[in-house]
Amino acid sequence: MSPHARDVYIAVIGTGGIGSVFIDQLANLHKTYPVHIHLIYIAMVDKALHYADYREIDIPTAVEAMEKHGAQPPSFSTVVNFLKDAPRPIIMADNTSSQGLADMYPEFLRNGISIVTPNKKAFSASYKLWKNIMEAAEAHESFIYHESSVGAGMPIISTLKDMVETGDQITRIEGVFSGTLSFLFNQYSSIDGSQGGEWSETVRLAKELGYTEPDPRDDLNGLDVARKVTILSRVAGCPIESPKSFPVESLIPKELESMMSADEFLDKLADFDHHMKGRRHAAHSVGKVLRYIGSVDIATGKAEVGVQIVDKSHPAANLKGSDNIISIYTKRYGALPLTIRGAGAGGDVTAMGVTGDLLKIVKQSK
């Protein structure tokens, strides 16, 4: 390790899909950046490990040690109390999707504990929570970064922030923000004009390939996209009240919204295939395609999320696989937007966004 290596103390909450890859990246980080990561707290849903004297937990074996020697996790308030007296800089990495933990962010920040996270909840719940978080960070000179809350490791949030901070004016943001819905429409309404299968079959295929949540309705309701549009709008300076304060088109037929298993839902979805088929026909017959798009006009605050008929030259038309795409229109960029495209999900790239955020804090720490 470099003699210039900086010390940083870290608490990791959440050791699932993203958390475990993040821990793996932490374990190897000293090979590519001169930093000494001291892991002093690690927790999953029902286990947590830490030492009262802030003794370092060996990172490569941390999960194993937690599972073997860990205790019931303390409350988040107790975690704040433990971390506030830790050596500095101290960072809490939230790799959960917990609203309860998100609600505690202001407490962490007020106590000088910085945060890195892919958890969308804190930034897409009420505008009041967003404001509390940003004000707590500013007043107490702690940092909060959440690059991976939209588009995984792609440089989207950092780019929007750079634009705002350097005085550009963002006018419009538009894109495909869900890997699942990207895959579904790229398959179902292909740019090469081939028809693809029935809508319900396409959803079933996506589920089988692991592209959907265990219950595909959690993708099809559009809430995930609405959350991302909310986050981007706020970063761009537009105070969207909540992901439920603008029109979001759900792809779940009203009759199938609840009270059945995911399997039963998939079976019954076939009864509604003709709806989507009609929309696809309308698009293809004029040489266009269907895409599930989120957008916001920053000046007016008008946001919307839903299926659109787009031209084949539209940036979203030509997507592959489950790629995300975002177009950012600004005053400085003029008529043609800055467009970023790539994998917006997956453990490796999501964890990379969190690790990158961590290094940003390390670099800025005194």
Place this chain on the structure above:
Amino acid sequence: MSPHARDVYIAVIGTGGIGSVFIDQLANLHKTYPVHIHLIYIAMVDKALHYADYREIDIPTAVEAMEKHGAQPPSFSTVVNFLKDAPRPIIMADNTSSQGLADMYPEFLRNGISIVTPNKKAFSASYKLWKNIMEAAEAHESFIYHESSVGAGMPIISTLKDMVETGDQITRIEGVFSGTLSFLFNQYSSIDGSQGGEWSETVRLAKELGYTEPDPRDDLNGLDVARKVTILSRVAGCPIESPKSFPVESLIPKELESMMSADEFLDKLADFDHHMKGRRHAAHSVGKVLRYIGSVDIATGKAEVGVQIVDKSHPAANLKGSDNIISIYTKRYGALPLTIRGAGAGGDVTAMGVTGDLLKIVKQSK
């Protein structure tokens, strides 16, 4: 201005197209970020203004004051001597394209003077200079950022650095890196299959629209693209020796390389139109298009720059206007690259990259 505003001292060298916009952004920066910019040195080719006591120069009127009260610019060594005793943090913004100033970067950095610049020369000359610069910055804890040296304000270099620092492995970089050559081929070999005019007419049109250098041969020789490929390769960890150490296809017929004016060149270029026409025909007859592409395979260090026949689904095929595009293939991103597309030239977005770099240094300064 916020009471938390940080002080930063800055020397601006170069007040041309990019420099003047940069100064304008500096003058307004306090409105969007809590920073107090102290301009203590400003210079153009034949004038420079500074005060021995590091007194602040009013930014909005700086160019005017320099033109009125400025003296003959001192040598770059004298500038280093002046700046090394300035209050910290001190940043030199090089908005020139001077190789002489680029050669002095190690001197600036060794004296604790950080650098922000869109000037490609320092990073695309000999590998030895690159190494001297990076080593000087590391040893003396000064910063050097050059986002705008490739793709103007687009987040390309910062993204590559984040990938490297967090432990991703970049495998391949490919793209269209010249706004001029993007425009020429988007016009000449359009994705909609229309033939476009003759090659020489397209070049003439680009010149008339202001898309080329005063002498279009400075774009057509490919050196600008070769420099950018060199920079990106090095940032990605591949020690390319120089922009002349790999194959670069010049679009200037051998017979027209020198000894004539730009106008005469344009007249005579028509005699060679059949060459490019044949290549276009070869591409279009199989449903493909011509694009001028730079690429590097990071593992083998194999770089090349030149005209390629690409499929219409290739990211570069669908470009508009004079947009740049870059695709970054990495281990974590897998088969589909991270792709960034947008304006890669222009005063506003180029200066924004430099201003963004400045803020990165402000944030990291103690």
